[in-house]
Amino acid sequence: MGLLSKKDSKLILDPLADNNPITIQVLGICSALAITAELKASIVMAISVLFVLGIGNVVISLMRNIIPSKIRIIVQLVVVAALVIIVDQVLKAFAYELSKTLSVFVGLIITNCIIMGRFEAFALANGPWRSFLDGIGNAAGYGLILVIVGFFRELLGSGTLLGFPVLGNPIPGELSGLYALGYENNGFMLLSPMALIVVGIIIWVQRSRNKALIED
Amino acid sequence: MEHLELFLKSIFIDNMVFATFLGMCSYLAVSKKVSTAVGLGAAVIFVLAITVPLNWLLDQYLLQPGALKWLGAEYADYDLSFLSFIMFIATIATMVQLVEIVVEKFSPSLYNSLGIFLPLIAVNCAILGGSLFMQSREIPTLGLATVYGIGSGIGWFLAILAIAAIREKIRYSNVPPALRGLGITFIITGLMAIGFMSFGGMLTGGDEAPKEEKTVKVEEPKKDTDKELANNTKVNE
DSSP states (O other): OOSSOHHHHHHHHGGGTTTOTTTTSOOSHHHHHHTTTSHHHHHHHHHHHHHHHHHHHHHHHHHTTTSOGGGHHHHHHHHHHHHHHHHHHHHHHHOHHHHHHHGGGTGGGTTOHHHHHHIIIIITTSOHHHHHHHHHHHHHHHHHHHHHHHHHHHHHHHSEETTEEOSOOOSTTSOOGGGGGTOOOOGGGGSHHHHHHHHHHHHHHHHHHOGGGOOO | OHHHHHHHIIIIITOHHHHHOTTHHHHHHSOSSHHHHHHHHHHHHHHHHHHHHHHHHHIIIIISTTGGGGGOGGGTTOOOGGGHHHHHHHHHHHHHHHHHHHHHHHOHHHHHHHGGGHHHHTTOHHHHHHHHHHHHTTOOSHHHHHHHHHHHHHHHHHHHHHHHHHHHHHTTSOOOGGGTTHHHHHHHHHHHHHHHHGGGGTTTTTOOOHHHHHHHHHTHHHHHHHHHHHHHHHHHO
């Protein structure tokens, strides 16, 4: 990392594991769970949040000295809302089907706690470059969990990844792959409760590996 | 009848927390004690009951394609729906501030119990989600929009009350160390969501698509015990 000093790269790498926004800081779970039934939707959501949080952090950080602290929440909401409108319009123009799947959850990026959380905790106190790195890092940590959850739910729930069948052909009469051995998809993975349970298991695994994170 | 149906549906079937995961952040952060959970839950009902009908009016007379017709024929083909995010969130943020000021002036005791939660609410996804779902489900009248707002609020209230009660009890259980706190809360919420799925056939009398029936049936035995668990805890508390 010649480009980044040690302190800067810490900003990006920390949120990926030991300070992950979802599993440790408990932020941004709202929109994270509902759209993870498919890997593709998870990836698009992760990229959207990356865009909004990266740019939003820079904008807020540039304005941090001129925002009166009493109305800062409204100012922040307006900045996020403007960015989210851009994301929403781009999705509607270039990936209409996907924007139907994501439905209101694109709009809900506005109230995603990660975004307000990072604005409040970081961008209001730091310069634009460091805020940008912090935004990218946190959004990447968020996206990582989203992709992991989406991967398992789509694989176990419908036997596909990104829409491609990876476990064989499940249609009766022309069975192949694992299905020929008697494997069946677990449709339950596609229902909402399993998203919560999968995240619970990720937290379990992460905290068993790193004992310092255990709460009492 | 239509109103009652939407009311029950928004509380149980489309429960904000269990079916759409809205407001999870505050749901997880403020559910350690029953008393604070009640405060936040009441504030959510209050704000949803005000903002959903208000945003319905905005949507109907300002944002929808053709909504500006009342200004004159030349405005009839304007479509401002891309502005809905920013309009909704601005309405919510101002309403929350306004409610805070009004409540502080007229009912200091209510302010003391709700007060600290009100600012939190502006960024609660359940509130914006309520308005966005109202828009995407095309709720036809102002009355239904109000009912939808109140119903979703009550659903959220029930969910946070139940999880707070369970979390108060679970302190005395022997949970694996790595699952303590956040992990077990996630898994309990998942189990409660399975319980709430049993309300799915409530309004249709169980005449759902056969495919859905099958998935639900597999989980039948588990589901009942979970629901009982949730109910018991509520009763004990």
